[in-house]
Amino acid sequence: MAKRFTDSLIWEKEWFMNLPPRVKCLVKYVRDKCDCAGIWYPNFKLASVYIGDQVTEQDLLEIDNGKQFKKLEDGKIYCVDFIQFQYGSNLNPASPVHRKILSIIDKHKIKQKQIVKPTIDKEKRFVKPTLDELTEHFKTKINEQQATIEAEKFFNYYESVSWKVGKNKMKNWKAAVVNWVGRMKTFGVKPTTISIDEIQMKLESIGNTKYSDL
Numbered sequence: 001m002a003k004r005f006t007d008s009l010i011w012e013k014e015w016f017m018n019l020p021p022r023v024k025c026l027v028k029y030v031r032d033k034c035d036c037a038g039i040w041y042p043n044f045k046l047a048s049v050y051i052g053d054q055v056t057e058q059d060l061l062e063i064d065n066g067k068q069f070k071k072l073e074d075g076k077i078y079c080v081d082f083i084q085f086q087y088g089s090n091l092n093p094a095s096p097v098h099r100k101i102l103s104i105i106d107k108h109k110i111k112q113k114q115i116v117k118p119t120i121d122k123e124k125r126f127v128k129p130t131l132d133e134l135t136e137h138f139k140t141k142i143n144e145q146q147a148t149i150e151a152e153k154f155f156n157y158y159e160s161v162s163w164k165v166g167k168n169k170m171k172n173w174k175a176a177v178v179n180w181v182g183r184m185k186t187f188g189v190k191p192t193t194i195s196i197d198e199i200q201m202k203l204e205s206i207g208n209t210k211y212s213d214l
Contacts, residue, residue, distance in 0.1 A: 015064035038082025
C-alpha cells in the first residue's frame with residue numbers, strides 16, 4: 001500500500017466524534033485500504049476481522065448522513081473528498097499519478113465538482129521555428145543578406161542545444177532572436193544596411209579601377 005496523507009484533524013470533527021469506536025475504526029480502515037482515487041472494494045467480513053467487531057455496509061453509508069462515503073453503481077465504495085485531500089483541487093493530465101486517477105474517475109463515472117481537469121493549452125507549447133520562418137523574422141531586424149546568414153547560425157546553434165536557453169526550454173524564439181541581434185551589436189557585429197545592389201555597384205567600381213590606383 002502506497003504512503004498517503006492522513007487527516008489528523010478528523011478527531012475534532014463533530015461527525016467523527018459522534019461515531020462509536022467500531023465505526024471510527026471502519027472509517028480509518030476504509031480510507032487506508034482504498035485505492036489512489038479513494039475507491040474501496042468492499043469486504044466487510046475482512047474489515048470486521050481486522051477491527052475486532054462486526055461492521056456493515058449500512059454502518060459506513062450512514063456516516064455523517066451519507067456525506068463521507070458513497071456506493072457506486074458497481075457496488076464499490078467511494079470516499080468523498082479523498083482525492084481533493086490527497087492531491088488538491090487540480091489534477092494535471094501530464095502527471096502519471098493524476099492521469100491514473102482521472103482514468104479511474106472516468107471509468108466509474110464519478111462526478112466530482114471539486115476536481116478540475118485542466119486542458120493543455122497547445123498555443124502555449126513551444127514549437128521550434130523553421131529556417132524559413134527564422135529568416136523572414138531576421139529580415140525585420142537586419143538586412144536581407146545578413147538575415148539569411150544569421151538565421152542559419154541561430155537555427156544550427158539552438159538545434160544543437162535542443163532549443164534550450166541555459167538549462168531551460170526556450171519559450172519564445174522571437175524574443176531569442178531579439179537577444180541574438182542585440183549580442184551581435186554588443187560584440188561588434190554590426191548589422192549592415194547595405195543592399196545587394198550597392199554591393200554590386202561597388203564591385204563593378206573596383207573592377208573598373210586600375211590596379212595602380214588601388
